[in-house]
Structures are given as structure tokens and as C-alpha cells.
Amino acid sequence: MRILVAVTHLLGAGHLTRAAALARAFAAAGHETVLVSGGMPSPLVRPGGARLVQLPPVRSAGFDFGRLVGKDGNPADTALLAARQSALLDALERARPDVVVSELFPFGRRILADEFMALVTAARARPESPLILASVRDILVPPDRPAKVADAHARIAALYDAVLVHGDPAFMPLGASWPVDAALAPALRYTGYVDEGDPVRPARHREGILVAAGSSSAGLGLFRAAIGAARRRPDLGWRLLVGHGVPEAELADLSKGLAPGTVMRARPDYRALMAQSAVSVSQCGYNTAVDLLATGTPAVLVPFEAGRETEQRLRAEGLAALGLARILGEAELSPEALIAAVHDAARPPGGGAAQRTIALDGSARTVDIVEEMVASRRPRPRPDPVAGLRDALDRAAARGRRMPVWWRDDDAVAATPALDRLLALAKGAPLLIAAITGRTESSLRERLTDAPGVSLAVHGLAHANHAPPGDKAAEFGPHRPLAAQRDDAARALALARERLALPGLLPVFVPPWNRVSDDLARALPGLGYRGLSAAGGPAIDGLVRADAPWDVIDWRGTRSLRDPGALLATAIAHAEGESAVPLGLLTHHLAHDEAVWDFLERLIPLLAAHPAVRFHDPRDLFGGTVDVRARQPISPLHERPRAV
Structure with a gap:
């Protein structure tokens, strides 16, 4: 087998010592092993037959595990963290492992979650997906917030095959320090304690x-x-x-x-x-x-x-x-x-007597467990990545709570297989599709004719970035004259009436990249718009706001599925809260890879069918549709504007 073990110790070298012992055991058993270390180099740690890859090192700032510093003692900046993640993914690509082991994560090392998640999601996305395992010591730091437990368990359910617990349950079960629920328990594999030292014979006469x-x-x-x-x-x-x-x-x-x-x-x-x-x-x-x-x-x-x-x-x-x-x-x-x-x-x-019964063969047993898992590996049972949300919704239903949600998908231009897959997933659930009207092809209108549950919005004119270099991308940002923005926004709505003359067309402006200048937002009602969906902003008379911040794609990192633990934590907090503001789900069907589709194929049916969810129709949110025969929308709107 080819094994990759990833570890970062932040204070003492215990985590690295244990990971190195496992790497040596795999190598001694004849397996090609790579040990990737992200902490400070330790002169006493022996990789043995394993190949050691040292990332640009970090450590904690004293006992403050929420602050990282580099080897020079300066705070770890984005450049250092990016270099670490790049080196980690390069090690993955070079190793082409059959097994990936993340030491402590996702139960700890939350401050390094981005790089560990990049490793695990990249590994899971490989054509021959490796076995993915978490490796933890006998005792974990008890979580101070339930959300941390939910995050860890969601990541295990969505991405991991098992959790190697390097302890003896007869002496110290993991449940003594961490909440082990019915979903996590089957994933645990106790290995016994990892004995890093060489065998010694106790002296007949001890002194000192x-x-x-x-x-x-x-x-x-x-x-x-x-x-x-x-x-x-x-x-x-x-x-x-x-x-x-x-x-x-x-x-x-x-x-x-x-x-x-x-x-x-x-x-x-x-x-x-x-x-x-x-x-x-x-x-x-x-x-x-x-x-x-x-x-x-x-x-x-x-x-x-x-x-x-x-x-x-x-x-x-x-x-x-x-x-x-x-x-x-x-x-x-x-x-x-x-x-x-x-x-x-x-x-x-x-x-x-009790001492002699505690298992100390953790290194050898870990190798045996992993060999057995790889040898008997069958198509992995599809985990339920939304189990935590399902439980939260069940609790909400029990107390009569209904969680409001709505769904927006961006960047539509034509009929495509990805659009077909999106509509098949929706199965008539209310969905707002934001179309780039300046690039819209006739096939889009043909495909959406009579599509149940679908509404349409104006996704800018050309999805063209007019921001200067170094600024965040925007088609309707403050970098352009207001007159030019107004002209493009008016042209976009006119093209929508011309090219998307469907009953579900809404006078709703969805700016590309979710960014719009406040000046243009205030001008939208005068251009015929009655709704706006962006990334926040001031309330504006005559304009209904409904934003969609729950984006499933990690645009700044892997450009694949965002951390499922964080995604679920957002929804669970919404389900357990009392807010009447709908949680806006944002998708981009043309950008989805299999990880995103797989998550959505579990999420959407849950939201559409669960009795504790109120799935809002965008037509109700924004108050009316466009009369494609006229210059202005004619469906009735509320007399007073409202923010949603």
C-alpha cells in the first residue's frame, strides 16, 4: 500500500512522535509511507523507513492554540498558510496514496481546518479514492460548544471511512472525553496504545x-x-x-x-x-x-x-x-x-495486574486494521452528510418550529446537462434561476418552458468584471460611472423580457459575484426592478431584498464543496433559532463537481420534504412577476417595501 500520514503538532512533539511511530510501522510492514509534518522540526523524532515531508512549520503562540506563529515567531500570515496548503497537496499528488491519515483532525486542529479539508477533499476527489482515516489519541479535549461536535461528526460522516483510536477502551474509552453518539460509534477502531519506545527490561535495582x-x-x-x-x-x-x-x-x-x-x-x-x-x-x-x-x-x-x-x-x-x-x-x-x-x-x-492487561501493541494493530480495511474494501456505503441537520429539523418539528429557506442558482445561459441535472434534483421545488441575460441562448427559454417551480431573475448583463486589478470582481461595483451601470442594468432587464418571456420571470436583480454599488441599488426601482438578491446592503424603498449567503462552493480554496461541517452548522443554527428570515441557499450548476452534486442530492430532498422546513417560492418572496408585454411589472406588490 501507499500511505500518507499528515500531522501538525503545535506545542509539544507528542502528536508528531505518535504519527512517526505509525509511519515507521507501516514502512516496516513493507508499505510505501510518507509522513507530512507541519509543526516545528523535532530532533528526537525518527521517521525510520518512512519519507518525511516538512511543511513550512507553524506552532501555537504559547498556550494560545487560536494563534499560530511561524518559525521566526511572527504571526502566520495568509502567504505562509497558502504555502503550507500547496506543499501538502503536492505531497498528496506525488504520493498517490491508497490510504490518507489525518492526525487529530477533524476532532482538533480547527485552526488548520482549511488545509486539512483541502487534503481530504482532494483525496476523496481522486479517481481511485483512497481510504481516509482520522487518527486520534485515547483522550480528546472536551468541546466547549456543541457546534464543534457537530462539525467533527459531519466531516467524519461525509468524508472519512473510520477513526483510529489509539487507546484501550477497557482503560479509557473515547466517550470519557468526547461525546460519542450512535452515528460516530460504528466508525471507531481501537488499536491499543502506540508504544513508540524500544523494549526494555526493568532493572533489578532501581535508584534515583x-x-x-x-x-x-x-x-x-x-x-x-x-x-x-x-x-x-x-x-x-x-x-x-x-x-x-x-x-x-x-x-x-x-x-x-x-x-x-x-x-x-x-x-x-x-x-x-x-x-x-x-x-x-x-x-x-x-x-x-x-x-x-x-x-x-x-x-x-x-x-x-x-x-x-x-x-x-x-x-x-x-x-x-x-x-x-x-x-x-x-x-x-x-x-x-x-x-x-x-x-x-x-x-x-x-x-x-491491571497494567499488564492494557494493550500496548497499537502500532502493529493499526497496520493490521488498515491492511484488513484495504483488502476487504467494497464500494463504500454512501454516508449521510446531512444527518446532523436532519436531527436538528426533527427537534424543530417537535416544538412546532418551521425553518424558512429559499433557493437560488446562478449563471444560467443555455440548456446544458448540468441544468438538466439541477432541474431533476429540484423535482419541482421552488427555485430561482439567475440568467446572464446578455449571453442567454434560446435553448434556455425552451428548456425552462413549463419547468415546474422555476422562476427567473436577471443576473447582470454579461457577467463581466469591471473592477480594477487587485479589487474583488464586480460587474456593477463602485468602480464604474453610475450612468454606465444604470444603462447595463436597464439593458439586462429589457433582454430578459425579450429572451426569457416566461411566466416565471421576476423583476429581480442578481448582480454577478453578489456585489452591487449602493448607488445602483437605489436606482433599481426606477429601472423597473422590484427585487434585489446580493450580499447584503441598505434597505431601499420600493425594493424587496432576499439574499442567498448559504453558498455550497468553496470559491477561495478548492472550488469544490465547502466544508460540510460549516455548511451544516449554518443550517442547524437556523433550524434551532427563531428567525423568520429565510436562509438563502446558493448554487452554481455549471460549477458543480461530484462532491457538490452528492451533497445537494442529500440536502435538497431533505429540505423539500421535511415538515419542519418552509420552502419559500421566490414569487412570494419578491411579490410579483414581469409582464413581458409591458415596460413595467404589473403584478401587485406590497404597498410598503419589505426586507426578507
Whole structure:
């Protein structure tokens, strides 16, 4: 097989360490493996037989995981993020993988969602769609908002084949930290813990205290307390391993006044040192916990808890409950408290039997699981990408709520197979088709004659961009004289009467690219228009507004389906709210690829049939149609303009 594993660690190197262990296991089993790393390079991480691709690196700004910085410490700008995404997609193209693994995403790394989604959607769109898997540790950060859960679950349902959980459910099921519902549970594949270290034999005689706190500066508080303890009780034999993320000057400062060899850089033989130590003092990251399970070393655990982190505390409590460790909270940390905890931990632990039953064969088992999935792969059952919205609508129906929606499709010019597919999908559901009247062919009118549920709007004159270089595209933006805009808008409506003389023609202006200058918008009623659908703007007397912001296409990125999690989150919020403003769905039938069509083929039937949805007819929204025999619309309008 060809395997691609994508990982970005933002603080410590634990995520990269685990991903590298998996990559080595795949490579050792004879599979061509690429490990794509987007975090800072780590000197202790070994790719083994896997090929390492390093993206332009980023890290978190301290404990603020909502801000990224580059290797120079400056904020990660759009150019850096674009370069990362380009390199990631290039790695995908070169690898041509049978399996793509995204580490932590979509359950985490939301700040890098654009690049992970670009990878996954590009992989799914390949002619031979690879197996797509998420890889997560035993414990996840509990979400602070239900929308985050909905996003992750929607992405798994729409794009992923399974979730590799690198833990043992008998010790720590994923549901202990993350809401595992009936839809997610069947996708979970527990692998056991990924044991990154080499086998070691515990020493017959253990001595000394080994202190370590990962590869970043997050453990400096623990190190300072340990230094104070070493000065008070040097007879206990302290060894402090400081991560490579701690600057050299700070390392020298930590070493002052201590015996040579007390403070040193983190070493690749950490597990062997742990196996020889009387007590291990550390935080409780994933890899450290595995080292403790493998060596059986008595431990004092000081779980990292800054920035809403609960993962290490939960894991430490699980180990303590088995009698494998003692917990010292960060808030209680001091040299005296640490010395007392070390004495307490040195007593014989009581969890040896439980320790031996926890599965530590996660690397080999991961390879087995993936090999089995690829070997037995059949056409993948089509997931339900709108399951979360269906559930929200069911809840809305139960409380008597009806979610208002309407649908607009842009850029029609002629009868095409894509238009046929659009109309077949609509099946008579109310649909406003915005036609580029200056380019309209007679076949469009012929195809839409007697098409049920279809209304027509004026989509500008020629869909021509008149904006200067560097500005956002616009045909009717503020860059042109108002007189020229008025002339084109009037000409567009006249051509609509001439070329699209159908009962469903509405005096509604839909500017290309959804952009229109305020001056032209105010002039539209005088030109015969009675409706406007764009990207927001002021209320205007004599003009009914109904915009369509729910665009399914990712125009600024893949130009394929927008992130389905974000799309569904918008609709779910609308379903669960109380707004009477219809949510405007926007499609572009000529630009749809299979990913977009597939999503719409699930979404439209749900919206059209669900009792909690009120599917608005554009004729009702905008108040009347055009009399193609006259210069002005004659159908009655509301006396007072309204915004929709």
C-alpha cells in the first residue's frame, strides 16, 4: 500500500512522535509511507523507513492554540498558510496514496481546518479514492460548544471511512472525553496504545529520581520545582531531562548550583533511564503514559492543565485509579510537595495486574486494521452528510418550529446537462434561476418552458468584471460611472423580457459575484426592478431584498464543496433559532463537481420534504412577476417595501 500520514503538532512533539511511530510501522510492514509534518522540526523524532515531508512549520503562540506563529515567531500570515496548503497537496499528488491519515483532525486542529479539508477533499476527489482515516489519541479535549461536535461528526460522516483510536477502551474509552453518539460509534477502531519506545527490561535495582516534562517550555514550572527539590535533597539522585524547545540560556540558568549531570537535554534513551529509576516525575502526555505502562516505574504525575487542557488530568486519574501513579496538581507544585510525593510514590504500587492487561501493541494493530480495511474494501456505503441537520429539523418539528429557506442558482445561459441535472434534483421545488441575460441562448427559454417551480431573475448583463486589478470582481461595483451601470442594468432587464418571456420571470436583480454599488441599488426601482438578491446592503424603498449567503462552493480554496461541517452548522443554527428570515441557499450548476452534486442530492430532498422546513417560492418572496408585454411589472406588490 501507499500511505500518507499528515500531522501538525503545535506545542509539544507528542502528536508528531505518535504519527512517526505509525509511519515507521507501516514502512516496516513493507508499505510505501510518507509522513507530512507541519509543526516545528523535532530532533528526537525518527521517521525510520518512512519519507518525511516538512511543511513550512507553524506552532501555537504559547498556550494560545487560536494563534499560530511561524518559525521566526511572527504571526502566520495568509502567504505562509497558502504555502503550507500547496506543499501538502503536492505531497498528496506525488504520493498517490491508497490510504490518507489525518492526525487529530477533524476532532482538533480547527485552526488548520482549511488545509486539512483541502487534503481530504482532494483525496476523496481522486479517481481511485483512497481510504481516509482520522487518527486520534485515547483522550480528546472536551468541546466547549456543541457546534464543534457537530462539525467533527459531519466531516467524519461525509468524508472519512473510520477513526483510529489509539487507546484501550477497557482503560479509557473515547466517550470519557468526547461525546460519542450512535452515528460516530460504528466508525471507531481501537488499536491499543502506540508504544513508540524500544523494549526494555526493568532493572533489578532501581535508584534515583528521573524528571522530564516533554519537549516544549510547558514543563518549566515542573522543572523549577524539581530543581528546588534537588537542592534540598541531593541524596535522592535527581536527573532532569529538559526538552529541546527550552532555549540554551534557560537551560544553563536551570543548571546553576547543581552537580554536573543533574540537568541535561532530553535523550532518546529516556525509556531505558525510566526503567532504571526508582521514581519517574513527569507530566502525563500520551507517550509518557505509555512509557510508564511499559516499564512499570512508580510515578509522580503533574498533569499539564493550562489553556483549558483536561487531557493529561483525565489520563493521570485513570493511572492513579489503577495504583500506577500519584498525582500532584500544578497548583500544589513546590519543592517540598514534590519531595513528599516522591517518597509516597516510591512505595510498591498496587496496579501491576491491571497494567499488564492494557494493550500496548497499537502500532502493529493499526497496520493490521488498515491492511484488513484495504483488502476487504467494497464500494463504500454512501454516508449521510446531512444527518446532523436532519436531527436538528426533527427537534424543530417537535416544538412546532418551521425553518424558512429559499433557493437560488446562478449563471444560467443555455440548456446544458448540468441544468438538466439541477432541474431533476429540484423535482419541482421552488427555485430561482439567475440568467446572464446578455449571453442567454434560446435553448434556455425552451428548456425552462413549463419547468415546474422555476422562476427567473436577471443576473447582470454579461457577467463581466469591471473592477480594477487587485479589487474583488464586480460587474456593477463602485468602480464604474453610475450612468454606465444604470444603462447595463436597464439593458439586462429589457433582454430578459425579450429572451426569457416566461411566466416565471421576476423583476429581480442578481448582480454577478453578489456585489452591487449602493448607488445602483437605489436606482433599481426606477429601472423597473422590484427585487434585489446580493450580499447584503441598505434597505431601499420600493425594493424587496432576499439574499442567498448559504453558498455550497468553496470559491477561495478548492472550488469544490465547502466544508460540510460549516455548511451544516449554518443550517442547524437556523433550524434551532427563531428567525423568520429565510436562509438563502446558493448554487452554481455549471460549477458543480461530484462532491457538490452528492451533497445537494442529500440536502435538497431533505429540505423539500421535511415538515419542519418552509420552502419559500421566490414569487412570494419578491411579490410579483414581469409582464413581458409591458415596460413595467404589473403584478401587485406590497404597498410598503419589505426586507426578507
